[in-house]
Amino acid sequence: MLRIVIADDHRLFAEGLADALNSVPDMRVVGVVGDGNELAGFLERQPADVVLLDLEMPGGGMEALRRLPAGVPALMVTMHATPEVYRDAVKRGAQGVLSKSVPLAMLAAAVRAAADGKTLPWSATELEAELAVYSSPKLDPGAAALTAREIEILELLARGISSTEELAERLYISQKTVKNHLASIFQKLSVSDRTQAAIEAIRLGIAKPK
Amino acid sequence: MLRIVIADDHRLFAEGLADALNSVPDMRVVGVVGDGNELAGFLERQPADVVLLDLEMPGGGMEALRRLPAGVPALMVTMHATPEVYRDAVKRGAQGVLSKSVPLAMLAAAVRAAADGKTLPWSATELEAELAVYSSPKLDPGAAALTAREIEILELLARGISSTEELAERLYISQKTVKNHLASIFQKLSVSDRTQAAIEAIRLGIAKPK
DNA sequence: GGGGTTTTGGGCCTGTGGGCCCATGGCCGA
């Protein structure tokens, strides 16, 4: 799970992006700050794996970038992505620069790459090639341990198929087998009933409600 | 449920905002377009209750505004909210102008006001006074029927507090009362157990997982 | 002040969920 801090004074953008990133299975936004001067202090109290910085913000995006604690990967996200901005940002320690016009999936990939310590290239073609590796979420170890059948059951569960009887019917297996799978799921997800399992499945992005 | 269309070529912003608005109980983003020229055509196929327009976009925000079908409330959302922009936008039929720096809750209130046909004032103080009326979501008929206590229980449920015992402890009431509330919730949401209730609560935006 | 709703609680009963044990056959990789 990658912990992300967003530094952007445009609250609609920041809050929206936070929601969007939280719906990506392997990411969690742990903080939003609206002022570049607050960022360094905030990161002392709240460790993060990646910081997303707006270029245009109070306190200055470039300035905030320069004052980041060493070793914290940062991505500059800006309306005005130019080669000059890229050069300056990378010189000051950023892992890359992204336009606010890129799709969410590309940002997610870039965040994974940044967390991995990669410095992203500027050119669009190289960038796409680089990010292809990071396109899919690195799921939690817990989630990864789930078997195919278990995931299938979780998907149904998250869609509201909650009774043992109906689950068994949908999967053409006995109710006993369903209960066995569920018991295994509970253990792997560290939960104690199917309600918590459904919530956890939704939270992990394994399954979506409806 | 208010249907919203977002017109903005900054995909990160648009997708993020879409997620954020979808998590507001009474709103649903039904479309995102990245070009002002596409907007009018899109709205013919997909009716909307409110349109959110970016000022700075291909095709021109003001231009797109002018070409909106009559009677569709529109809000201009922009980095550069100035009195001049406000004057021009309102003259062209917009219900108001909001800076991208406002919090999500204010946008949500503004959307409700716009859907109601209100034209929003420019000055911040008047705006706040006007939006106070629209601060709380117009819930779904089904959701609206839920009582305060029932919502409280649903929130806990969606956070993984699933056993009757723990729910009772958290709320300082007897387990019997918890079960009674749950029975009432099941009926109102047309579900049959707490797993489905938790999922429905998340889906309706009444509660968020964790 | 009186009639709705909400919140609180009781009793009772049945069905289901979840814990724990075990067994078999299939499949895959070392």
Added chain:
DNA sequence: TCGGCCATGGGCCCACAGGCCCAAAACCCC
């Protein structure tokens, strides 16, 4: 080929969930 995981089932037990009926105090609105 053998040991491992997986999917499939069985039996058993008990606690808990959910259904149904009812009741009283609190609250709020007209």
